[in-house]
Amino acid sequence: MAKLALGGLADSWGVFQAYYEQILLKNVLAADIAWIGSIQRNIGLILGSLVGWFFDLGYFRVMLHSCSILLVLATLLTAQCHQYWQFLLCQGVLTGISESVILVTLYPVATQWFKLHREFAIGLMLNGSALGGVIFPSVFKALIPRIGFQWSMRVMALIIFAMLFTSSMIVKERRPRRLGATSGLRSSKRLNLAVFKSKCFSVYCIASIFFALGTYTLNTYLAASAEEIGVPQALAFYLVATTNAAMLIGNTVLGPLADCTGPLNVFVSATPMLAMVNFAWPFARTIPSLFTVAALSGFASAGSINICTRVVLQMGPSEHAATLVGNLQTIIGTVQIISPTIAGIIYENYGLKAMAFSSGGVLLACSALAVVSRQLLIGKRWFSFCQRA
Numbered sequence: 001m002a003k004l005a006l007g008g009l010a011d012s013w014g015v016f017q018a019y020y021e022q023i024l025l026k027n028v029l030a031a032d033i034a035w036i037g038s039i040q041r042n043i044g045l046i047l048g049s050l051v052g053w054f055f056d057l058g059y060f061r062v063m064l065h066s067c068s069i070l071l072v073l074a075t076l077l078t079a080q081c082h083q084y085w086q087f088l089l090c091q092g093v094l095t096g097i098s099e100s101v102i103l104v105t106l107y108p109v110a111t112q113w114f115k116l117h118r119e120f121a122i123g124l125m126l127n128g129s130a131l132g133g134v135i136f137p138s139v140f141k142a143l144i145p146r147i148g149f150q151w152s153m154r155v156m157a158l159i160i161f162a163m164l165f166t167s168s169m170i171v172k173e174r175r176p177r178r179l180g181a182t183s184g185l186r187s188s189k190r191l192n193l194a195v196f197k198s199k200c201f202s203v204y205c206i207a208s209i210f211f212a213l214g215t216y217t218l219n220t221y222l223a224a225s226a227e228e229i230g231v232p233q234a235l236a237f238y239l240v241a242t243t244n245a246a247m248l249i250g251n252t253v254l255g256p257l258a259d260c261t262g263p264l265n266v267f268v269s270a271t272p273m274l275a276m277v278n279f280a281w282p283f284a285r286t287i288p289s290l291f292t293v294a295a296l297s298g299f300a301s302a303g304s305i306n307i308c309t310r311v312v313l314q315m316g317p318s319e320h321a322a323t324l325v326g327n328l329q330t331i332i333g334t335v336q337i338i339s340p341t342i343a344g345i346i347y348e349n350y351g352l353k354a355m356a357f358s359s360g361g362v363l364l365a366c367s368a369l370a371v372v373s374r375q376l377l378i379g380k381r382w383f384s385f386c387q388r389a
Contacts, residue, residue, distance in 0.1 A: 009075070009160070010099055013037040014240040015137040018223040020087070022233060024149065028084050031344030034220060038340040039092035041216065042333035043100070051104045051326050060109065063101050064171070068164040071098035072157050079153035102164075104329055109171060133244025141237045200376035201315045201324070205331050207369035208308065211271070212335035214359035214366070215305055217343040218278055218297050219243060225281075225352055226290050235287065242291055243298035250302025263310045264374050270303025271367040278360035282353040304363075308332070315377065 020026075020033050054063060074094035081087045136156060143152040196202050222243070226236040258266045277296045284293045312324040347355040 009095060009132075009136065009156075010041055012133055012136040012140065012240060012244075013040065014219050014221075014223045014243075015140055015237050016091075017220055018227060018233070018236060019140075019144070019149075021224055022227070024082075025084055025087070029344070029348065030221075030224065031341050031348060032084065034340040034344045036087050036092045037220060038216075038337050039088065040096040040099070042336040043093055043096040046330055046333040046337070047097070047101070051101050051329075055105055055326075060105055061168075063105055064168055067098040067101040068168055070094060071102070071164065072161045074098060075153060075157035075160055079150040079157070100329070100333065104326055106171075131244075131248055133247065134241045137237055137241045137244075141234070196327070198315055200373045201312060203369060203376060204311065204315070204373040205328060207366045207373060208328060208332050209335050210362045210366035210369065211304070211308060212332045213339045213342070214278065214362040215274070215301075216336060216340060217355060217359040218274075218281060218293075219301070220340045221343065221347060221352075221355070222281075222290070222294060222297070225347075229285060231287060231290065239290060239294045242294040243301070246295040246298025247302045247306070248298075250299040251306060254303045254307070258307060258310070263307050263314070264370065264377065266303050267307045267311055268367060268370045268374060270300050270307065271363055271370065274300035274304050275360040275363035275367070278356045278363065281356045 017030075017033060017037060020028070020036075021030055025033055051063065074090050077090040077094070078087065081090055136159075139156065139159075140152055143155060147155075196205070219240070223236045223239050226239055227233055254266055254270070274297065277293060277300055281293050284290045309325055309328060312328050315324060343355050343359065346358060
């Protein structure tokens with residue numbers, strides 16, 4: 001339920017991007033509007049190492065409750081925004097910090113309860129995000145002409161409050177820790193950077209830099225680019241919902257597959273697929289082809305975006321799960337905070353084809369480095385394709 005609320009906002013950014021470009025912020029450049037979404041999605045992830053450290057010290061519930069309240073307040077404040085800097089502060093900074101802190105804390109909790117079918121369980125959890133990405137754009141699109149932007153955001157804040165309140169009452173750690181306790185981990189009272197001594201983790205972090213540069217370009221600009229070629233705005237909104245519906249299917253299918261073959265194997269296979277979808281995007285000039293691109297993008301994203309963080313859980317002991325996830329999220333968040341804006345600059349100066357091809361290229365580079373990380377993880381000779389990783 002918490003992921004439904006988080007994904008409802010984060011995965012719906014393409015709808016807000018298109019609406020702001022056409023209505024509320026039509027005098028602002030698309031690249032500048034993209035800053036709101038990139039900050040929302042990533043500013044809190046930059047604090048991932050710090051959040052993971054606090055989680056290891058037993059501050060899980062403090063972070064969950066405080067950031068749940070902050071997320072509801074930020075959504076209500078977004079309804080009152082009229083100027084660009086106000087959207088940047090409320091929907092970008094405040095929403096982003098609260099979403100990301102909740103997200104970083106949920107992964108380690110889920111891993112405590114599952115071992116044999118961990119990937120399937122996390123995949124079901126992420127289905128909440130995909131489901132929210134279907135529901136929230138549809139709700140937003142249906143309410144805007146009836147009650148306007150302000151009341152639409154207030155309704156969404158009410159939905160988020162109900163989801164997060166219920167989740168905070170249910171979710172709990174399997175091994176709760178006393179506040180400030182060290183949990184027996186060496187150096188847990190200071191930031192633990194020793195995980196970077198692992199070669200496979202370090203190479204994977206480098207791969208994640210390329211991943212962050214290209215992964216959200218299509219999701220951010222698909223609806224806006226569709227409107228530019230004559231797709232009605234009412235229909236373009238549903239491209240985002242289609243992407244998230246396909247992601248829902250992908251999570252259900254690829255979660256059990258990751259349990260059988262290993263999450264890194266799924267990631268290495270899905271990332272080139274997402275790159276190919278980016279390469280095909282500029283050639284989709286009809287409504288059926290655009291919806292095909294949206295569906296394929298969503299399915300591939302389930303094996304790349306949603307698997308990306310889960311890969312590192314097998315690169316260290318479970319006691320370091322929050323630290324591994326936090327450090328990776330810090331790297332991804334730092335890069336992703338500028339990547340949509342870079343893509344927007346390429347789009348405005350060189351066109352859709354250049355933007356899509358550049359995104360696909362960096363995703364292929366990410367896939368190549370992920371293969372190197374895989375071989376370092378399994379410790380086998382190269383080309384051991386059947387080895388679980």
